[in-house]
Amino acid sequence: MSVTVDVVLPCLDEAEALPWVLARIPEGWRTLVVDNGSTDGSADLARSLGATVVHEPRRGFGAACHTGLLAADAEYVCFCDCDASLDPGLLPGLVRRVADGEADLMLGRRRPQVRGAWPPHARAGNLALARMTRRRTGLGLRDLGPMRAARRKDLLGLGLTDRRSGYPLEMVVRAADAGWRVGEVDVPYLPRAGRSKVTGTWRGTWQAVHDMRSVLADGPAPGGAS
Template sequence: MTELNSSTPTRKPSAGSVDVVLPCLDEAAALPWVLERIPPGWRAIVVDNGSTDGSADLARSLGATVVTEARRGFGAACHAGLLAARADIVCFCDCDASLDPGLLVPFVDRVVAGESDLVLGRRRPQGRGTWPPHARAGNLALARMLRHRTGLRLHDLGPMRTARRTDLLALGLTDRRSGYPLQMVVRAADAGWRVREYDVPYLPRTGKSKVTGTWRGTWQTVRDMRAVLTEAPAPSAQLVPAAMPGEESR
């Protein structure tokens, strides 16, 4: 699997406008690290999902656009950010300092160049304890089920990803819990998207995971995602033709 500048990622912004959606629940300790790594010219959209530690005010003070999503759930926060996005390209990244958003630059390059329709980050743990065994086992099981369902030979269903905004909206995503990332991939596969996966370093997160930090959380995530895999294929989402260099998107 290809690795994209995992040690010293470039900060040079890519062609086209880019919004980065950062779902956030009590991530004040991690926000400064994350936001300072947003590439120049890109917009950070921090979706506050009920934080009580001042995350929203801190994000605003650091220059991010803040969206409030009262409905709890990872998918609810991600989709609220997608709806708030206005850029041609939308990226998603965790807001807990486990993933460097600067690594999204080559992801965007591949979408803008028309090489891929959806680019995913395959997490590569850096150091012992970064990715708990139960969380890794659940992710592996889901990846296998995804391969059986779609034929995509992916290894990770992680949160770092990039695609065109109009294409994502056309998928008609409905999951608002932990199944959101998987539903995005399943529906993209059903629509014939070119899905690619690249290695990214996965760092020890700041604070405690709200999703897979415990066996119970992992089981809930797996249950949500398995429900997605049993859904009937959605009506095919048509890709919006990308503009050629020098042309405006139609």
């Protein structure tokens, strides 16, 4: 596939998963590991494994993702969790659908491969948010997963402002408001490496749901990068 692609990996203490994840980045693609305050040597490890490391001191999944988007310069940008729960080797399939004009934003629908890969409380929260998102946007999405691909210029034009857990949902909502074609394909979901910082606990899941519900309550936002 003769396109340029940057892969944004938001990272907070993911030293255990990084070797597996980085080994599966497609050849010729640039990896942007956005370190969000790791204390386990993740940044140095990622750099030693060939990734470009960007530092974002403001804690928050959205802050890390958006810093990666701003640091990217390829035509296409992909996002993927950095905890080994998703295989970045599957990203070319998502990019291809965008490049071929089938969609403007492609998402990976997580399909657990083993018991325990997706904690019940996290899955329940995601299902509830997916239902609310379908009502809000009219899109037939069944997951709000973190694996996704789109053109960088288009993403910047959405004017995304959330810097917490609501960032992935805001991307979908703003894309729908802008009339984008949003597609979804199944991707295997594996047990994460290390400890979850967000949806591994009821408290973390509640905070993520709270952030995302706030996004759904907002009206359309003006475009522009920030």
